[in-house]
Amino acid sequence: xxxxxxxxxxxxxxxxxxxxxxxxxxxxxxxxxxxxxxxxxxxxxxxxxxxxxxxxxxxxxxxxxxxxxxxxxxxxxxxxxxxxxxxxxxxxxxxxxxxxxxxxxxxxxxxxxxxxxxxxxxxxxxxxxxxxxxxxxxxxxxxxxxxxxxxxxxxxxxxxxxxxxxxx
Amino acid sequence: xxxxxxxxxxxxxxxxxxxxxxxxxxxxxxxxxxxxxxxxxxxxxxxxxxxxxxxxxxxxxxxxxxxxxxxxxxxxxxxxxxxxxxxxxxxxxxxxxxxxxxxxxxxxxxxxxxxxxxxxxxxxxxxxxxxxxxxxxxxxxxxxxxxxxxxxxxxxxxxxxxxxxxxx
Amino acid sequence: xxxxxxxxxxxxxxxxxxxxxxxxxxxxxxxxxxxxxxxxxxxxxxxxxxxxxxxxxxxxxxxxxxxxxxxxxxxxxxxxxxxxxxxxxxxxxxxxxxxxxxxxxxxxxxxxxxxxxxxxxxxxxxxxxxxxxxxxxxxxxxxxxxxxxxxxxxxxxxxxxxxxxxxx
Amino acid sequence: xxxxxxxxxxxxxxxxxxxxxxxxxxxxxxxxxxxxxxxxxxxxxxxxxxxxxxxxxxxxxxxxxxxxxxxxxxxxxxxxxxxxxxxxxxxxxxxxxxxxxxxxxxxxxxxxxxxxxxxxxxxxxxxxxxxxxxxxxxxxxxxxxxxxxxxxxxxxxxxxxxxxxxxx
Numbered sequence: 001x002x003x004x005x006x007x008x009x010x011x012x013x014x015x016x017x018x019x020x021x022x023x024x025x026x027x028x029x030x031x032x033x034x035x036x037x038x039x040x041x042x043x044x045x046x047x048x049x050x051x052x053x054x055x056x057x058x059x060x061x062x063x064x065x066x067x068x069x070x071x072x073x074x075x076x077x078x079x080x081x082x083x084x085x086x087x088x089x090x091x092x093x094x095x096x097x098x099x100x101x102x103x104x105x106x107x108x109x110x111x112x113x114x115x116x117x118x119x120x121x122x123x124x125x126x127x128x129x130x131x132x133x134x135x136x137x138x139x140x141x142x143x144x145x146x147x148x149x150x151x152x153x154x155x156x157x158x159x160x161x162x163x164x165x166x167x168x
Numbered sequence: 169x170x171x172x173x174x175x176x177x178x179x180x181x182x183x184x185x186x187x188x189x190x191x192x193x194x195x196x197x198x199x200x201x202x203x204x205x206x207x208x209x210x211x212x213x214x215x216x217x218x219x220x221x222x223x224x225x226x227x228x229x230x231x232x233x234x235x236x237x238x239x240x241x242x243x244x245x246x247x248x249x250x251x252x253x254x255x256x257x258x259x260x261x262x263x264x265x266x267x268x269x270x271x272x273x274x275x276x277x278x279x280x281x282x283x284x285x286x287x288x289x290x291x292x293x294x295x296x297x298x299x300x301x302x303x304x305x306x307x308x309x310x311x312x313x314x315x316x317x318x319x320x321x322x323x324x325x326x327x328x329x330x331x332x333x334x335x336x
Numbered sequence: 337x338x339x340x341x342x343x344x345x346x347x348x349x350x351x352x353x354x355x356x357x358x359x360x361x362x363x364x365x366x367x368x369x370x371x372x373x374x375x376x377x378x379x380x381x382x383x384x385x386x387x388x389x390x391x392x393x394x395x396x397x398x399x400x401x402x403x404x405x406x407x408x409x410x411x412x413x414x415x416x417x418x419x420x421x422x423x424x425x426x427x428x429x430x431x432x433x434x435x436x437x438x439x440x441x442x443x444x445x446x447x448x449x450x451x452x453x454x455x456x457x458x459x460x461x462x463x464x465x466x467x468x469x470x471x472x473x474x475x476x477x478x479x480x481x482x483x484x485x486x487x488x489x490x491x492x493x494x495x496x497x498x499x500x501x502x503x504x
Numbered sequence: 505x506x507x508x509x510x511x512x513x514x515x516x517x518x519x520x521x522x523x524x525x526x527x528x529x530x531x532x533x534x535x536x537x538x539x540x541x542x543x544x545x546x547x548x549x550x551x552x553x554x555x556x557x558x559x560x561x562x563x564x565x566x567x568x569x570x571x572x573x574x575x576x577x578x579x580x581x582x583x584x585x586x587x588x589x590x591x592x593x594x595x596x597x598x599x600x601x602x603x604x605x606x607x608x609x610x611x612x613x614x615x616x617x618x619x620x621x622x623x624x625x626x627x628x629x630x631x632x633x634x635x636x637x638x639x640x641x642x643x644x645x646x647x648x649x650x651x652x653x654x655x656x657x658x659x660x661x662x663x664x665x666x667x668x669x670x671x672x
Contacts, residue, residue: 010569010571011564011567011569012564013522013561013564013565014522015519015520015521015522016519016520016522017519018517018518018519018520030557030561032553032556032557032560033373033374033375033379033556033560033570034373034379034381034553034556034557036373036374037369037370037372037373037374038234038369038372038373038374038376038377038426038427039238039243039369040374041374043369043370044216044220044245044246044249045213045214045216045217045220045370046213048212048213048216049213049536049538052212052213052536052537052538053534053536053538056536056537057517057534060515060516060517060596061517063515065514065515065596066206066537066595066596067514067594067595067596070207075207077212077253077256078212078251078253079252079253080250080251080252080253081212081249081250081251081253082248082249082250082251083246083248083249083250083251084247084248085245085246085247085248085249087309088245088309090374090571091374091570091571092564092569092570092571141255141256178401178403179396179399179401180396181354181393181396181397182354183351183352183353183354184351184352184354185351186349186350186351186352198389198393200385200388200389200392201388201392201402201541201542201543201547202385202388202389202541202547202549204541204542205537205538205540205541205542206537206540206541206542206544206545206594206595207537208542209542211537211538213538217368217370220368220369220370221366221368221370224368224369225349225366228347228348228349228428229349231347233346233347233428234369234427234428235346235426235427235428258403258542259402259403259542260392260396260401260402260403374570375574375579380552380556380581380582380585381549381550381552381553381556382549384548384549384552385549388548388549402542406543411543413548413589413592414548414587414589415588415589416586416587416588416589417548417585417586417587417589418584418585418586418587419582419584419585419586419587420583420584421581421582421583421584421585423645424581424645477591477592
């Protein structure tokens with residue numbers, strides 16, 4: 001698994017993007033030694049780390065902080081995750097992690113997350129895509145309804161649902 | 169997320185089990201510092217590492233080795249993974265990782281993997297369960313049919329399929 | 337870095353050893369995918385994980401548990417570590433992690449830890465060796481004297497020092 | 505270890521710095537879930553990952569790429585590392601990793617690397633400092649002299665040594 005390496009972006013010095021997009025977030029990550037395994041590519045579970053970074057940075061943009069949640073006996077916890085892997089990422093790759101909120105119910109959020117690489121011809125290839133169901137829980141692990149302020153930060157409205165008019 | 173800790177197994181000195189079971193494998197893992205995160209429980213992507221260890225040890229029992237595969241321009245690569253998370257594992261927990269081969273086609277294997285904890289009352293709780301589709305590929309990433317000797321190791325027969333009589 | 341692979345132990349099914357030795361502890365670890373990087377060998381920081389596992393299992397043998405310490409506003413924290421790397425470990429390697437207590441003062445323990453591989457000719461090669469200074473601290477990070485019961489577990493005597501008669 | 509959290513930078517949205525400094529490199533890293541352990545702080549071996557990221561980005565600035573080295577039967581490998589730990593980093597912290605080349609001989613480079621946090625009062629605190637000796641090796645693991653072009657990239661001169669006039 002050590003083919004020729006085409007991507008010019010692997011040789012650039014760059015500041016990594018980290019920005020809000022419509023209903024979500026996008027950030028860039030660089031593939032380092034720590035991310036790869038002996039087969040020459042990114043170890044499969046490390047895509048989940050990239051996705052968590054994007055969820056965290058998205059929440060930071062929305063002024064939602066893990067430390068505040070913890071003080072409030074709350075946390076987000078992954079409940080389900082359906083992963084599909086495409087071509088692998090390699091050392092030095094510059095990847096994009098895209099997170100889009102698909103649905104918000106009383107105590108769950110449903111996200112679509114993708115780790116993408118832009119190829120030499122400008123096309124985006126999906127290296128790992130995930131449908132992610134995140135539960136809002138208390139420290140005992142029980143489900144918890146999103147408080148109004150958190151719901152407002154996530155949807156723009158204290159009684160907001162995703163998609164608009166969706167059921168709880 | 170720092171409740172009382174009930175499980176006695178967390179205080180035992182033990183040799184970790186690693187054994188074949190019917191159509192699969194079972195091994196024990198101990199939860200160490202490295203596996204946990206600041207919320208006090210095992211970081212969600214680390215269950216995938218536990219599962220990979222069990223797949224590797226299962227293959228070792230069947231005399232299938234990653235280094236041999238690599239020399240033969242072959243590798244197993246995760247293609248899909250559907251994960252469901254239950255209660256979290258904590259530091260010092262003794263966990264069981266169970267791997268069962270569900271189906272084998274021409275170039276894919278389908279596994280059921282579970283990370284379990286035996287509670288004080290003897291019941292098993294599933295902390296993370298996964299339906300895993302593993303592709304057999306060459307170094308270029310293309311699908312590859314299982315060679316006869318590998319198929320025989322996995323199913324006991326050079327033209328074996330799982331379940332018996334299954335289609336390719 | 338992908339030479340021929342000689343070591344037969346990489347092909348064995350084995351239960352991993354985990355035992356007390358004089359003034360310390362010895363355990364075996366298997367190298368999995370997760371431990372390696374794209375250069376084909378174990379990523380340098382992962383030897384520190386192996387060492388932590390051995391320290392934890394050693395403490396478990398001595399009936400010292402991280403969760404008890406935490407409830408008692410205590411923790412062990414690495415203060416210094418001097419690492420020397422030898423030949424690298426590779427996928428499937430069976431390694432030995434050896435931990436020996438060198439010295440115990442009022443609030444510090446000094447350990448010698450080595451990650452070793454037994455070669456085909458029976459000789460042991462040191463892949464990573466570390467002189468480790470561990471501080472005993474409270475949750476604020478301040479130094480804390482070892483309580484008598486902990487000191488007794490570590491040295492066999494409530495006022496025990498290492499080496500015998502050493503200064504505090 | 506879950507004190508009040510003072511640092512405002514933990515709540516900022518920011519693009520992470522990544523830049524050359526005199527004789528070295530400086531980059532910012534954000535602490536994510538994946539970096540922490542159940543004691544509430546960054547796991548000790550993860551500082552080594554931060555340091556490796558800075559070494560890699562420094563080399564990228566100098567047009568030195570791991571994939572080119574690999575094709576040329578070369579690699580950098582950590583030979584020794586002397587680590588000293590200070591106060592711990594916590595979730596959401598914005599850290600600075602600073603890498604300074606101290607000395608370059610025929611086949612070794614000696615780096616000083618520090619992971620720092622800027623406190624509320626503007627002072628920098630060292631969370632982890634390391635004196636790092638990096639060997640230049642071939643794939644068999646043997647020492648290798650730096651080729652002229654690599655030496656020029658690292659020092660600005662094809663026969664450059666660090667410090668100026670230093671011995672090989």
